[in-house]
């Protein structure tokens with residue numbers, strides 16, 4: 001279509017720029033707050049530009065922690081979050097790949113039953129079975145462990161469905177060629193199917209890493225000891241209703257640190273992220 | 283659809299499925315079953331004996347005005363967030379779909395909040411609207427409004443709605459943009475030749491063609507408010523003040539933490555499960571495509 | 576001896592579709608056997624049963640005098656070229672060819688030597704590091720051939736390997752495949768539904784129809800002496816004219832020594848000759864031209880017999896002077912006539 005450029009384009013540019021600013025504003029404010037000292041923030045006169053305490057605040061956040069509330073260095077929390085996110089993402093991908101492989105490439109009694117068993121978990125988010133699940137994890141003595149934090153979350157109907165959908169598009173002739181070339185099922189899986197799925201796997205990884213990193217309710221229930229805390233839980237504990245105790249500059253530095261890894265993943269792997277998101281949901 | 287070519291193997295497929303099935307059975311089905319079972323039991327005050335009471339827990343729950351208030355809050359919350367974040371996202375997506383400079387730059391700068399944890403989103407907004415030191419609070423005060431989300435239920439609710447909307451725009455934007463890009467350009471061009479004004483073109487052609495996406499997003503947004511805003515609420519208001527920001531999920535968590543009424547808490551969980559099943563059923567049109575069996 | 580025996584082979588798919596019935600023939604060592612027939616007749620099914628990709632419902636298949644019914648595809652010592660090539664998209668050309676050898680624990684230097692040799696024969700040496708998606712259709716086809724060659728199998732199996740290529744390339748590759756098979760001397764089974772491809776490639780042609788074998792033999796024999804109406808109509812282009820003669824005969828067609836019972840008489844377009852009206856001949860027809868197809872070296876006249884309007888095709892050499900609507904007479908020699916029983920479709924021995 002013929003576009004009458006420039007003049008008409010101002011409107012979309014204006015709307016989009018405004019959108020970008022509004023979306024970014026809360027994060028910008030958090031960043032600014034993380035560069036000022038406690039006094040400047042708490043008297044309510046914080047300027048709109050960064051202050052001189054960037055290094056000091058981030059150093060304290062990462063290696064020391066807040067003085068009055070959590071007392072755990074945020075570095076440890078980030079490590080916990082990272083371990084949790086990686087375990088969840090890799091675990092989900094691994095078990096979903098093999099389940100999808102079984103459902104698509106084999107015929108066996110109760111195949112559909114198995115498929116539906118996995119599928120129906122879509123209808124059982126952790127939020128609706130909080131306490132019974134907590135109790136099972138407690139009975140298994142998995143409270144305050146990485147296993148308890150991650151294993152109950154790595155079943156994934158979404159990933160299984162995505163991989164199943166992808167496997168269905170792999171030409172049958174590749175299986176036949178592999179069989180003629182002397183490859184059994186597992187060899188076909190490892191040599192051919194998984195390498196072919198690499199984009200789907202990467203897309204899934206982006207989505208699930210973010211999912212894992214951002215977990216809140218589950219770690220809140222499962223972790224009690226300070227050294228098992230994740231950063232998303234940790235920040236909440238830094239903020240207390242009696243304002244006097246809250247060290248906002250540290251809390252905001254923590255917020256920035258908590259956002260950084262998943263945001264970097266999304267921005268750096270934007271294509272994969274969009275693919276992963278739109279393909280799993282639709 | 284089924285594969286024509288398959289492998290033989292008796293034990294192998296079961297071994298491949300075992301990890302996933304084991305986890306779903308232990309951590310999904312067993313607890314869900316437990317919840318259903320417990321919702322039919324009442325424990326005496328000392329936890330010494332339990333009694334099977336059929337639907338009494340549900341009767342008790344549904345006779346409390348408190349529960350309906352929470353339900354109403356959850357529904358209002360859903361409606362507001364869905365409406366606000368869908369309309370804003372659509373507005374932005376329509377602009378980003380135009381062939382303008384920096385379109386992909388705008389896209390990147392609009393989608394990243396997807397990666398922000400709900401709890402962190404809550405903290406960001408809490409800080410801006412914090413009554414004594416929040417930047418925006420000061421601005422609002424300057425306008426003569428006595429802003430205080432810590433004490434004022436309406437203010438608290440507004441805060442939670444804003445944070446939840448902010449967080450969901452990225453997701454909706456992305457799907458709207460994908461939906462817009464899937465509309466064949468020739469259809470739009472045909473309507474332009476037919477002399478429709480851009481506004482009219484949008485409402486008579488683009489918007490109807492987007493309706494599957496809109497419908498899908500509507501359901502997703504409702505699910506989001508019901509189940510994923512827990513972090514936002516816990517980080518900003520803790521359900522208060524006076525339970526004004528308490529959703530159904532938050533109530534399950536909160537009541538359960540007190541630990542007094544196991545049966546009642548289980549009944550709440552079961553009702554939530556039914557809601558999820560209902561929402562999933564509504565979404566079935568889309569799920570069907572995925573399953574194809 | 577790498578001959579292939581099929582003994583009373585039958586196939587019933589799950590769900591009850593009977594795809595093949597009592598298939599029996601032998602392919603001698605080193606022969607190029609082509610399976611040809613219309614779509615859905617069971618060619619691929621039969622080929623895939625030889626490959627071990629489909630189970631054998633009944634009967635026995637043996638390769639080199641060893642029954643292979645219960646062997647895995649990888650144990651049958653066969654190699655296959657698929658219609659869509661089925662190259663591993665994530666592997667280089669080299670790895671595509673080497674994969675099967677590696678799985679068989681062939682020593683590295685041996686693999687290297689065989690791949691290089693195959694690459695030389697197929698002239699794809701410069702492509703070895705590429706991925707399949709960086710290749711043209713013809714190059715992919717060569718890689719698929721290469722993958723089969725390096726294995727030095729007892730039998731090559733091809734399932735319509737050329738049907739994804741454009742017409743010109745198809746002819747070129749057809750010639751190459753034939754040459755290659757001659758040089759390597761490996762027993763081959765080749766599926767196609769293109770009868771021209773079948774005729775030019777085969778030492779031994781198997782015409783199939785609806786899960787049955789119609790006729791087996793050298794291509795020329797099938798052309799010259801089709802045993803059934805189906806083969807008569809299938810082999811040759813344009814196809815043989817098959818005219819059904821009821822007891823009373825038909826107008827526009829004169830046949831000496833006409834059999835009394837109803838028959839189908841077959842005559843190839845190239846065996847007609849135009850003649851003046853009234854020329855005495857074993858077979859004469861009179862028809863009105865409805866269409867003319869000039870293809871350069873020859874011309875096909877399409878016409879309708881005077882009486883019942885049956886379509887007949889007559890070939891004339893060079894350009895034709897005839898016009899549409901014109902009436903012509905064509906004659907044929909006795910030894911070029913074929914007679915078939917309308918009831919069974921089988922060839923009749925009519926003197």
Ligand SMILES: Nc1ncnc2c1ncn2[C@@H]1O[C@H](COP(=O)(O)OP(=O)(O)OP(=O)(O)O)[C@@H](O)[C@H]1O
Nearest residue numbers: 286588592594613614615616617618619620621768
């Ligand atoms: N997996 C299957 N299950 C059931 N029926 C099948 C299956 N595969 C093929 N058939 C049927 O068996 C018959 C023969 O199929 P086959 O693929 O061998 O035909 P073909 O001669 O190769 O045809 P084409 O030239 O179209 O490739 C057909 O009627 C087909 O519908």
Ligand SMILES: [Mg+2]
Nearest residue numbers: 618619620734
């Ligand atoms: Mg076929």
